[in-house]
Amino acid sequence: MSGNGFGQLFRFTTWGESHGPQIGCVIDGVPPRIPLSETDIQPWLDRRRPGQSRFTTQRKEDDKVTIVSGVFEGMTTGTPIALIIFNQDARGRDYDAIKDRFRPGHADFAYFTKYGIRDYRGGGRASARETTMRVAAGAIARKVLGNAVEIRGAVVQIGPHGIDRERWDWDSVGRNPFWSPDEQVVAKWERHLDAARKAGSSCGAVIEIVASGVPAGLGEPVYDRLDADLAKALMSINAVKGVEIGAGFKAATMAGEESGDEMRIQDGAVKFLSNHAGGILGGISTGQEVVARFAVKPTSSIRIARRGITVGGENVEVATQGRHDPCVGIRAVPVGEAMVACVLADHLLRHKAQCGETFTPGV
Ligand code: EPS
Numbered sequence: 001m002s003g004n005g006f007g008q009l010f011r012f013t014t015w016g017e018s019h020g021p022q023i024g025c026v027i028d029g030v031p032p033r034i035p036l037s038e039t040d041i042q043p044w045l046d047r048r049r050p051g052q053s054r055f056t057t058q059r060k061e062d063d064k065v066t067i068v069s070g071v072f073e074g075m076t077t078g079t080p081i082a083l084i085i086f087n088q089d090a091r092g093r094d095y096d097a098i099k100d101r102f103r104p105g106h107a108d109f110a111y112f113t114k115y116g117i118r119d120y121r122g123g124g125r126a127s128a129r130e131t132t133m134r135v136a137a138g139a140i141a142r143k144v145l146g147n148a149v150e151i152r153g154a155v156v157q158i159g160p161h162g163i164d165r166e167r168w169d170w171d172s173v174g175r176n177p178f179w180s181p182d183e184q185v186v187a188k189w190e191r192h193l194d195a196a197r198k199a200g201s202s203c204g205a206v207i208e209i210v211a212s213g214v215p216a217g218l219g220e221p222v223y224d225r226l227d228a229d230l231a232k233a234l235m236s237i238n239a240v241k242g243v244e245i246g247a248g249f250k251a252a253t254m255a256g257e258e259s260g261d262e263m264r265i266q267d268g269a270v271k272f273l274s275n276h277a278g279g280i281l282g283g284i285s286t287g288q289e290v291v292a293r294f295a296v297k298p299t300s301s302i303r304i305a306r307r308g309i310t311v312g313g314e315n316v317e318v319a320t321q322g323r324h325d326p327c328v329g330i331r332a333v334p335v336g337e338a339m340v341a342c343v344l345a346d347h348l349l350r351h352k353a354q355c356g357e358t359f360t361p362g363v
Contacts, residue, residue, distance in 0.1 A: 006233065007342055008224075009349035010144060012137035017119050018127030019090035025083050025133035027140055029349065030070065032078030034143050041065050041083070041139040048135045048334040050128075050323075053177040055193050056331055057128075059323040060089045065136055083136050087129075092121030094322040100311045101318045105300035107238075112311065123301075128238050128328050131335040138338020141345035149213040151341050153333040154181040156293070157206035158189045159196075179207075179333040197326040200303025200319075205329025208293045209234075209336045211344060214279065216287035217355065218347040225283020226290070226347055233339040234294040239328055242295035246278020261288075290344075294336060296329030 005013035009029045016023030045065055050057045063085055070081030099120040102109035107126035111118045118124060142151065154173050156163050163182035172183045180186050196203045219226030231243045251259055254276070262273040272288050279290035301320040308318035325331060 006236065007346040009353065010141060010342060010346040012133075012342065014130060014133040014137075016087075016130070016133070017121065017124045018087075018129035019092035019095075019121035019124075020087065020119070021090075022084055022086050023129060023133055024085065025137055027070070027081045027083070027137050029346075030076050030078070030081055030140060030144060031349070032076055034076040035074055036067070036071050036076050036081075036140065036143060037074055038065055038067055040143060041067075041136050044135050044139040044142075044334060044338070045085075045132065048132065048331055050325075050331070054197070055177050055190075055326065057323045057325045059091075061085075061132075062088060063132055081140065083133065085132060085136075090121070091322075095121050095320075098318060098320060101316055102308050102310070103300050103318050103320055104306045104308050105297070109309075122322060123238070126238060128325065128331065131237065131332075134237070134342070135334050135338045138334075138341040141338070141341035144345040145341065145348060149211060149344065151209065151211045151337045151344070153179065153207055153209040153337045155179045155205050155330060155333060156181070156208045158327060158329070159192050159203040159205075161185060161188050161192060162206075178330055193326055201326070202299035202302050202324070203327050204298045205296050205327055205332070206293055207296065207329060207332050207336050208291065209340045211279075211290040211340055214285050214287070214290050214344060215348070215351075216285055218344065218351050219280065219282075219284040220347070220350055220354075221283045224350075225280070226285055226343070227278070227280045227283055229343045229347065230290075230292050230340060233343045234292060234336060237294070237296075237332060237335050237339060239296045239299070240294050240332075241297045244278075244293045245280060246291050247276040248278075248293060251276060285347075290340070292336075292340065294332075296327075296332050299324050299326065299328045 005011055011029050012025050012027040014025040045063045049063045051060045066084050068082045068084055070079045155178050163185050167182040169181055173179050173181050176186045178189050227245045234243045259276050261277055264271045275288050279286055279288035301324045303319050305317040305319040310316055
């Protein structure tokens with residue numbers, strides 16, 4: 001039934017609307033005795049927060065999180081962890097003009113068709129505001145995974161302009177407003193975004209998430225393969241229209257002898273000579289970096305008038321005011337990282353429950 005929860009052993013459920021009073025989540029299944037406080041969660045939320053550059057929505061939220069249950073004297077107790085954030089800059093009236101209109105490409109038509117009622121204030125439940133709590137859950141997932149697992153993300157394409165992978169530098173990602181690992185593409189992206197913004201338009205993006213230090217053995221074949229769960233997790237993010245693991249769609253163009261990652265034992269450990277599999281074989285992590293990409297469509301709430309319909313069945317023109325990201329894919333980087341963290345934490349707990357510690361061949 002209602003799909004507001006994600007995961008099996010590490011399970012989180014989010015609630016709240018974009019222009020309602022609060023948003024929150026409950027995370028169940030977190031092992032006891034993990035040190036946890038708001039300071040473990042806040043820095044991740046600060047990376048996603050709106051209003052931090054001219055290339056994102058100008059809505060100002062401080063996204064200050066409070067832990068309201070599941071932690072005692074700085075330690076998780078094994079009981080549900082509840083988190084809450086108060087919306088500070090909600091402005092539902094911005095949407096009065098479109099309360100009876102459906103925006104082309106927006107979830108509002110589908111929500112109304114399904115439920116017969118919708119919260120028209122912004123995206124309501126379908127707003128990027130909801131992703132705040134995914135990031136909060138992801139911060140706790142990172143604690144479950146421990147420091148040996150590192151999950152990082154970057155934007156690799158905005159509109160039609162991709163990065164040059166030869167220039168990939170993780171240190172660049174934190175130095176520009178686009179999370180680009182290629183500093184030289186930034187000027188081009190700036191021009192593209194400024195033009196879209198000024199025209200009242202929007203554009204899409206591709207984000208890549210890389211998780212290193214992931215132990216071999218995570219993933220539950222055949223239906224809960226690690227890659228299947230990652231695809232679901234990333235596809236569940238607002239505006240995502242495509243997900244790839246490793247070589248992804250390019251794998252279909254490769255020959256067998258090129259695609260399969262060759263293996264060697266080196267210094268008593270398994271070494272793969274390439275990573276087209278994205279760190280996953282048979283739905284199970286191999287110990288290589290787990291690599292996933294997802295495509296975010298252009299924001300559908302735009303100022304350019306487009307053909308839409310009303311609740312009453314009239315043909316109208318729809319233009320959206322309000323504060324929108326000209327490219328919501330930019331702020332999807334911390335969200336993608338968080339979803340990957342939640343999937344990995346869930347599968348770590350599931351793997352340990354069935355198999356105990358990991359068996360590594362050749363060691
Ligand atoms: C967004 C539009 C606005 C933003 C939102 C992203 O939301 P709504 O359509 O619900 O009014 O302000 O971002 C946030 C509030 C947030 O916290 O991420 C958009 O179109 O991209």
